[in-house]
Amino acid sequence: MCKVFPSSLGEFGLRWFNRLLAESIYNWKQLSEEFLARFVSNAKISKEPDTLFGLRKEQEETLRNYVRKYQKEYNDLKENVCNEQMVVMFFKHGLRPESKLRQSLTKRPATVLKDLRARIEQYARLKDDQILIEVASAEQTTLENRRKADRGEPRGVVVNEADKSKSHEAVVTVFKEPIYRIMEKIKREPFFTWPPKMLGDPVWRNQKLRCTYHQDRRHMTQNCRALKQHLEDLVVVGHLQEYIDPDKVVIEQGNLPLEPNTEHPL
Structure with a gap:
């Protein structure tokens, strides 16, 4: 029994067994008592x-x-x-x-x-x-x-650059809350679609900024052009009416400027 016993031990048990002094164990009862004294007292x-x-x-x-x-x-x-x-x-x-x-x-x-x-x-x-x-x-x-x-x-x-850019906003719809919050509420709806994988070398992206829409690092979700455009497209086909602020209107003025802290455009 004593000879078969080591084969049943794990890493820590086997390490303990190998450190036993030579000729210190004479029978199975003594071995079992030594084992219980060493490990049962330390059991969680x-x-x-x-x-x-x-x-x-x-x-x-x-x-x-x-x-x-x-x-x-x-x-x-x-x-x-x-x-x-x-x-x-x-x-x-x-x-x-x-x-x-x-x-x-x-x-x-x-x-x-x-x-x-x-x-x-x-x-x-x-x-x-x-x-x-x-x-x-x-x-x-x-x-x-x-x-x-x-x-x-x-x-x-x-003035925060994100706020300053609102006067040049290319997305006409004004929502009642930030777009990343809207995304969290509708991401399981059948009409919601996830974007393709970002292009370019990830090494050159700003690792401090993360977009939950792309599930990757480069820019913040609130400044994601792809997400803004997707929400705008959903509004056009009749979705997201409960998230639109009807009392506000944004007039489209030229091209959308680069987002703050974004090294590469989408």
């Missing part, structure tokens, strides 16, 4: 469901980090002690009251983990886009201030 203790209920998303914690923390605790639970509906409910309970994801789960509850994962990814991508927009806007402001300083001009309030 399964947790109860109240561990999940006690988790909370911190004020400055990202959604993705909270998900990783929650997933780790969920994996440590005893088997069959918590159904999927309870897991979803505890996850929502741990979100902050002002969380848009929590509000969404309250209005349209997810009952299984598959639906919860899809909802989490949707809101995590929106948050990623918002962060990229804020970073890009800050970088643009810093760059504009440096240019003004080089020209000897005073550093006043810098």
